[in-house]
Amino acid sequence: MTTPTPVVAGKLKSVLTDQLRNIAPVFTLLALVTFFSVAAPSFLTVDNFMNIMAQVSIIAIIAVGLTFVILTAEIDLSVAAIANAIGITVAYFTVQPDYVNIANLPMPGVIAIVLTVLAAFAFGLVTAFGVTWVGIPSFIMTLAMMQIANGVSALLVRGQIAYKFPDLVTTLGAGDLFGVRWTIIVAVLFLAVGYFVLKYTRYGRYVYMTGGNREAAEYSGVNVKFIIGSVMVICAVCTGIAGMLSVAYYGSAQQNQFDTYLLDAIAAVVVGGTSLFGGRGGIPNTIIGLLVLGVLNNGLDHVQIDSFLKILIRGLILLAALTINVYAQRLKENN
Amino acid sequence: MRTQSESRGEPSPLLELSAVSKSFGGVVAIENVDFQLYAGEIHGLVGENGAGKSTSMKIIAGVHSDYEGQMYVQGQPVHFKSAREALAAGIGMVHQELSTCPDLTVAENVFLGQQPLNRFGTIDWAFINHEAKRLIASLGLDIDPTATMGALPVGIQQLVELSRVLFSGARIIILDEPTSALSPPEVKRLFDVLRKIKADGRGIIFISHFLDDVLEISDTITVFRNGHKVATDPTASLTKDDMISNMIGRGSIGMHMGESADLKGDDAKPIVFEAEAISDGKQLRDVSLKLRAGEITGVYGFMGCGQIELARAAFGKIHLHKGRFMLDGQEISFRSTAAAKRHGMAFVPENRSMMLFRTEPIYKNVSIAILDRIHRLLLKPGTERSITKTHIDDLQIKTQGTDMDLGSLSGGNQQKVALAKWLTHLPRVLILSEPTRGMDVGAKEDVIRIVKGLRDRGVAILVLSSEPETILTLADRVTVLRKGVVAKEFNSGTIHKADLLSAA
Ligand SMILES: Nc1ncnc2c1ncn2[C@@H]1O[C@H](COP(=O)(O)OP(=O)(O)OP(=O)(O)O)[C@@H](O)[C@H]1O
Ligand SMILES: [Mg+2]
Numbered sequence: 001m002t003t004p005t006p007v008v009a010g011k012l013k014s015v016l017t018d019q020l021r022n023i024a025p026v027f028t029l030l031a032l033v034t035f036f037s038v039a040a041p042s043f044l045t046v047d048n049f050m051n052i053m054a055q056v057s058i059i060a061i062i063a064v065g066l067t068f069v070i071l072t073a074e075i076d077l078s079v080a081a082i083a084n085a086i087g088i089t090v091a092y093f094t095v096q097p098d099y100v101n102i103a104n105l106p107m108p109g110v111i112a113i114v115l116t117v118l119a120a121f122a123f124g125l126v127t128a129f130g131v132t133w134v135g136i137p138s139f140i141m142t143l144a145m146m147q148i149a150n151g152v153s154a155l156l157v158r159g160q161i162a163y164k165f166p167d168l169v170t171t172l173g174a175g176d177l178f179g180v181r182w183t184i185i186v187a188v189l190f191l192a193v194g195y196f197v198l199k200y201t202r203y204g205r206y207v208y209m210t211g212g213n214r215e216a217a218e219y220s221g222v223n224v225k226f227i228i229g230s231v232m233v234i235c236a237v238c239t240g241i242a243g244m245l246s247v248a249y250y251g252s253a254q255q256n257q258f259d260t261y262l263l264d265a266i267a268a269v270v271v272g273g274t275s276l277f278g279g280r281g282g283i284p285n286t287i288i289g290l291l292v293l294g295v296l297n298n299g300l301d302h303v304q305i306d307s308f309l310k311i312l313i314r315g316l317i318l319l320a321a322l323t324i325n326v327y328a329q330r331l332k333e334n335n
Numbered sequence: 336m337r338t339q340s341e342s343r344g345e346p347s348p349l350l351e352l353s354a355v356s357k358s359f360g361g362v363v364a365i366e367n368v369d370f371q372l373y374a375g376e377i378h379g380l381v382g383e384n385g386a387g388k389s390t391s392m393k394i395i396a397g398v399h400s401d402y403e404g405q406m407y408v409q410g411q412p413v414h415f416k417s418a419r420e421a422l423a424a425g426i427g428m429v430h431q432e433l434s435t436c437p438d439l440t441v442a443e444n445v446f447l448g449q450q451p452l453n454r455f456g457t458i459d460w461a462f463i464n465h466e467a468k469r470l471i472a473s474l475g476l477d478i479d480p481t482a483t484m485g486a487l488p489v490g491i492q493q494l495v496e497l498s499r500v501l502f503s504g505a506r507i508i509i510l511d512e513p514t515s516a517l518s519p520p521e522v523k524r525l526f527d528v529l530r531k532i533k534a535d536g537r538g539i540i541f542i543s544h545f546l547d548d549v550l551e552i553s554d555t556i557t558v559f560r561n562g563h564k565v566a567t568d569p570t571a572s573l574t575k576d577d578m579i580s581n582m583i584g585r586g587s588i589g590m591h592m593g594e595s596a597d598l599k600g601d602d603a604k605p606i607v608f609e610a611e612a613i614s615d616g617k618q619l620r621d622v623s624l625k626l627r628a629g630e631i632t633g634v635y636g637f638m639g640c641g642q643i644e645l646a647r648a649a650f651g652k653i654h655l656h657k658g659r660f661m662l663d664g665q666e667i668s669f670r671s672t673a674a675a676k677r678h679g680m681a682f683v684p685e686n687r688s689m690m691l692f693r694t695e696p697i698y699k700n701v702s703i704a705i706l707d708r709i710h711r712l713l714l715k716p717g718t719e720r721s722i723t724k725t726h727i728d729d730l731q732i733k734t735q736g737t738d739m740d741l742g743s744l745s746g747g748n749q750q751k752v753a754l755a756k757w758l759t760h761l762p763r764v765l766i767l768s769e770p771t772r773g774m775d776v777g778a779k780e781d782v783i784r785i786v787k788g789l790r791d792r793g794v795a796i797l798v799l800s801s802e803p804e805t806i807l808t809l810a811d812r813v814t815v816l817r818k819g820v821v822a823k824e825f826n827s828g829t830i831h832k833a834d835l836l837s838a839a
Pocket of ligand 1: 359362363364365382383384385386387388389390391431733734742743744745746747748773775
């Protein structure tokens with residue numbers, strides 16, 4: 001028999017390779033927090049923490065949906081465009097002030113919201129149909145959906161800006177509850193439900209297994225088309241709700257408002273360590289990813305840095321995270 | 336002892352392992368293995384599932400780089416960090432699992448990683464395609480070098496992969512179960528090629544569970560058991576029984592796979608599932624077949640005869656062009672594998688990577704097919720584990736526990752897991768494609784016992800195989816397929832291996 005030392009070392013090593021994708025993002029987060037706390041006294045305060053939370057809360061809602069999609073080894077590039085289109089849709093169903101020159105279709109608040117959520121659902125269904133029935137790769141299909149959603153936005157606002165939204169949407173997007181912004185509460189709710197579904201339900205297991213090996217899932221009698229279609233719908237609905245809250249958050253709805261959301265949402269999921277090849281990762285990873293992203297964006301504002309350099313730094317961090325992501329996958333497979 | 340080496344008077348081995356050990360996260364896979372391969376030698380390697388054959392070979396081929404002990408190539412100490420380094424040192428390996436690139440063409444696969452360039456420094460496609468066709472032809476295959484790899488049957492892919500390594504110019508060639516998907520004529524052609532390579536003074540390591548093949552082709556045979564090398568002997572001094580008792584560490588249990596069989600087709604048994612003149616528009620033409628409750632129907636045929644398509648069509652994976660399926664006398668067409676499963680169909684494909692999740696624990700691999708029976712909405716991991724534990728014990732799957740990654744199991748044990756997932760709730764119809772491929776003698780016996788047990792509990796079973804022994808040991812009736820059509824049916828009486836071979 002082998003001596004005990006290599007055995008223990010071997011165990012440790014295999015745990016480390018196993019967990020690299022989970023450990024690395026946590027270290028990144030700790031490193032960033034430490035760095036900014038030292039570099040800027042204004043960083044490590046309760047107020048600023050709530051700031052960071054508010055800043056990432058809307059991305060968080062999108063990231064929940066995107067986590068489902070990426071776990072099945074698909075991708076959704078249409079999230080920013082759909083958030084935009086759905087934000088505009090809810091404004092379209094709301095009475096606007098006189099100076100807003102949009103041929104809209106006002107409805108009572110609740111109906112407006114229900115219709116808007118249905119619209120998000122419909123976007124998701126179209127994507128699902130294209131990816132599963134027609135068999136278009138999600139990468140291409142969602143590019144097309146991005147364009148379609150942008151088209152819908154353009155037609156609805158025609159270059160104008162809308163300022164009014166149903167009261168409920170305004171409260172949730174811009175209001176707070178005992179000093180905590182509603183968007184944070186909604187985001188935590190979405191993350192919690194997403195976590196529960198992925199971790200404890202049969203559906204969640206199917207999502208992981210489909211991402212892990214689609215063919216094997218199919219030969220085990222899993223309806224992979226349904227699973228893939230449904231994650232696309234889940235993502236579209238999450239994205240739509242985020243879009244509604246977001247227009248209320250900013251107090252206006254217009255074309256091309258949320259273009260940064262796409263990269264942010266994908267970055268949050270991937271930086272957190274969810275595998276782009278599917279089957280590994282989950283909501284806890286996404287939470288860490290969101291915090292890394294939030295701390296990075298917010299921290300860079302606290303230290304005096306050339307704002308153009310910031311863009312580059314974000315890109316580099318993303319690259320590093322992607323490298324770890326792919327590397328972790330390879331370690332795991334070679335083991 | 337070693338005839339070739341003695342005649343040249345104490346040559347140093349082409350390859351030598353000295354006291355090599357390897358463990359995975361504390362689990363010992365091989366321990367203190369000494370091994371020599373000489374130039375001009377075909378060295379057979381046998382052992383039960385999980386004995387450590389693949390692990391030792393992966394160390395030689397640079398796949399596993401952290402191990403203890405020493406390795407020498409032509410007397411020089413080496414320690415490969417990657418498969419690429421091993422390849423550069425002249426060591427090529429064909430792995431037990433197919434490792435071809437399904438999206439590339441046949442020619443690209445043959446020249447993977449070593450595309451010859453023309454004088455402009457670009458890839459010379461005309462040359463590649465031409466050469467690939469010529470090389471593959473020497474294995475007796477006539478296929479279009481520009482065909483996409485993934486579209487070909489597994490057996491053909493295996494041959495293409497073989498040709499990549501055989502003709503790479505490697506001096507040491509390792510073949511891990513190269514014949515598992517090959518038909519007898521293909522095996523014979525492969526052996527001819529191996530003998531030529533050996534005559535060039537290169538060394539070949541040949542791993543197989545087909546002991547007759549090993550006896551036929553090898554000059555020397557090494558037996559592994561439980562991570563240890565237990566014996567190395569010249570083939571001439573060995574019998575099959577010697578090998579078996581070395582492998583299992585006790586006397587041969589007298590278990591020999593069938594050379595002939597007494598069929599027991601009983602027309603009184605109710606028909607459960609029926610194919611009526613089905614065609615898939617490509618491989619299958621007008622195939623009819625009846626599966627009866629409590630009977631095993633064997634489908635025998637050479638690779639590419641349409642078995643693969645037949646199994647997939649019955650499980651709702653490919654759609655019919657003509658003809659229909661009947662379940663309990665009702666016409667039925669499955670829109671998806673999920674629908675097939677709901678109707679009580681179950682399928683174990685011939686290629687385990689199609690059925691298994693390598694990086695997931697064993698219990699998730701087993702439970703995936705029965706989650707809907709365990710609970711509708713929420714998972715019950717405790718139940719999943721205890722069900723899995725039962726199967727591990729029943730099937731004697733060699734592992735540390737239900738939470739080990741599937742990828743940590745040896746090839747044969749993975750195969751058992753693939754079967755285990757359908758055993759918890761009895762299916763009405765069980766379709767098994769190559770159920771004993773890659774299994775050692777003992778494991779084959781286990782699988783045969785289990786499949787017969789299922790039959791006796793009333794499951795209608797379809798076994799498709801290109802190994803006559805498997806069919807003869809299991810089947811109550813046999814249908815022989817040739818080039819996608821039913822060539823012959825045997826329902827009763829005694830049949831012999833020769834009957835199957837001549838009908839196919
Ligand atoms: N990556 C791995 N992680 C953990 N354990 C492993 C790993 N690979 C192999 N093992 C273990 O090492 C032992 C030897 O496995 P190996 O694959 O070498 O067997 P084998 O002789 O090739 O068997 P088979 O005939 O079934 O292919 C087995 O007990 C297996 O579970
Ligand atoms: Mg093996």
